[in-house]
Amino acid sequence: MAQAMKPRRASAPTFAMAAMLPAMLAVAAACWVFTVREMSGMDMGVATQLGSLQFFVAAWVSMMAAMMLPGALPALIRRARAGRSVLALLQFAVSYLTVWTVVGLVAYALYHPHGTAIAGTLTVAAGLYELTPLKRACRLRCRQNVRSGSRFGLYCIGSSIGLMLILLVVGAMSVTRMGVVAALVIAQKLLPPRPLLDVPLALAIVGLGIAIAAAPSSIPGIT
Secondary structure (H helix, E strand, O other): OHHHHHHHHHHHHHHHHHHHHHHHHHHHHHHHHHHHHHHOOOOOHHHOOOOOHHHHHHHHHHHHHHHHHHHHHHHHHHHHHOOOOHHHHHHHHHHHHHHHHHHHHHHHHHOOOOOHHHHHHHHHHHHHHOOOHHHHHHHHHOOOOOOOHHHHHHHHHHHHHHHHHHHHHHHOOOHHHHHHHHHHHHHHHHOOOOHHHHHHHHHHHHHHHHHHHHOOOOOOOOO
């Protein structure tokens, strides 16, 4: 009896991964296509307008699914191997994206077109944040088992908020910058913290911020 039950138990994680992981990748790919189409021609750098709340929420949720779901796959795999059901994995992914949606709503409420001085200053702050203990702690937690998608989302916000801030202040509707930030976010989720890689990245971000701050403002009368 016990031996007959073993194959069924062993097949559950395999089934969950086979069902969910391709689905998550397909959703992320579809969201990339949608985001590229919707954001085409909208990048105005620091002068970018976010549009109506309805448009922004649709664009932001699509962006987060495209950028963040691939980086969440290791967490989903760990949960599938722990015997979680397909429904539990789906709930984990939805609650994870819900946390990022709340971040988008806060960003929408606070955002307004700005000049290069503000964009550069915030970019420098984002670069310095990459070197903080909080950043390292949150990044490590993103690589460990977490109970819920919402908690996993909070840790990943702590890990990626500096990179996302750069995207928002330098060009919120830039597909190119979105791709670069997504690549960095995924890399930091997959790779452990290493000063040999992390410090040069942080210094490069600081240098980028200084260069942006020194550039002429693209909005007349705003610095």
